[in-house]
Amino acid sequence: MDTTQRVRAILSFVQAADKGSFANAARALGISAAAVSKNIAGLETALGVRLMNRTTRTLSLTEEGRAFLQQARIALNALDDATDAAIAQRANPQGRVRLSTSIGFGREYLAPALPGLLATYPGLSVEVDFDDRLIDFVQDRFDMVIRGGLITESSFISRPICQLQMVIAAAPSYLAAHGIPKNAAELSQHTLLTRRFLGGKVAPWQFYGGDGSKIALNTDHASLLLSSPETLTEMTVAGAGIAQIGIMSALKFIRTGQLKVLLLDSHYPGDFEMTLQYPHRAHIAPRVRVTVDYLLAAFAAREELHTTAASLRAYEAK
Structure with missing residues (x-):
């Protein structure tokens, strides 16, 4: 029995114990009573013990079943706690964000934005590598990178910061x-x-x-x-x-x-353009998502990042 089957079987067992019948457990889980019965039978086979005594009218837990039910509730509560923690972190992101950028851009534009980021999200910590080298996301374990040039990689999500005129x-x-x-x-x-x-x-x-x-x-x-x-x-x-x-x-x-x-x-x-890049992921971590959004907003407010050559006519040597 693999992990997915085991979790499904444990849910069937706990619901049957709580609801008093396979039919009631099936309604709570949105599956058939036969599926509940099959799940519990598979769990008993995997454990090598009988968890329930069944008759046509009643279910009763064996001694082993009562002990297993107590531990199963602890495990399911832990899953609920993990879910609640993930949802809470979405509202109050926590954890370390590792970021790489060039020395010049980091000093002039990233560093001034960091105090505001940390004040807005006090659960975050930020580690910045100021280096002009190209980094390897996997090997160097960065969450994001800010860099400029002709950006051609398709394996990353690229969020534009500005044109580098x-x-x-x-x-x-x-x-x-x-x-x-x-x-x-x-x-x-x-x-x-x-x-x-x-x-x-x-x-x-x-x-x-x-x-x-x-x-x-x-x-x-x-x-x-x-x-x-x-x-x-x-x-x-x-x-x-x-x-x-x-x-x-x-x-x-x-x-x-x-x-x-x-x-x-x-x-x-x-x-050329300056971009903020991070790896493609099905679900971006809240700590990374809020950092990306905050930094892009901060960079959008910096006028010098968005000044074009054409607008400098008044400063041309004559």
């Missing part, structure tokens, strides 16, 4: 010393700063061609290759050269005049 920018001090490039071709005469991903690939700079196609700029002559997008922004603000940087990193410097935007009409801002 890029701009070409430079500090006013650099432009005053070296001039303002009027088109992509003139960038070859300037000091360029580029982003190198952890896998060694250099982030492409793309521009629109005359026919609407996209043309990649050769940045092999770049003076600085940096793996940290935050450091890339800082070096650009310091006047080290011209860089392609993410708007969410650059916006505060653009608005204060520490950076000027270049070549808005011809530069392609990219089709």
Whole structure:
């Protein structure tokens, strides 16, 4: 007798003992009296003892049946308690949530949202891994990951956070010393700063061609290759050269005049996106569900995550 059959048989036995007959037990369970009788007979065979004495009119428990009924009630009450606990946790989620994100996004956007999350759901605890590497959900046992790029995996649920648009920018001090490039071709005469991903690939700079196609700029002559997008922004603000940087990193410097935007009409801002991902599951844990919903709402309220390149026209170098 497997576990499912055993539970079904125990329910039949307890109902028959409580209701006094197979027929009454059958009505309570929504099955036939013959099924109740078969379930109890199978349970007795599996246990190797008789639990009930039956006549055409009455049922009476054997000594073994009375002892088993007491333990069966304890087991069924434990199942009810487990169900109640799961329902209660849905209303008051508890437990640890393990999350992975990049260092820059984690510091600027995730960390400020965490105090509010924990205040709203005091039963939660959060463990965050600040790392730019790609993680393995199964091996690393994360509940969710926040990452950016071209998201193609179909094995995860992906919830969009924002588009990761890029701009070409430079500090006013650099432009005053070296001039303002009027088109992509003139960038070859300037000091360029580029982003190198952890896998060694250099982030492409793309521009629109005359026919609407996209043309990649050769940045092999770049003076600085940096793996940290935050450091890339800082070096650009310091006047080290011209860089392609993410708007969410650059916006505060653009608005204060520490950076000027270049070549808005011809530069392609990219089709990358930032997403919050978690594995497909039939029933997502309440602790994960409320964390996902809270963080997405918090990110939606951050203006710099949703500012587009086209809206920065007033900050373009002239």
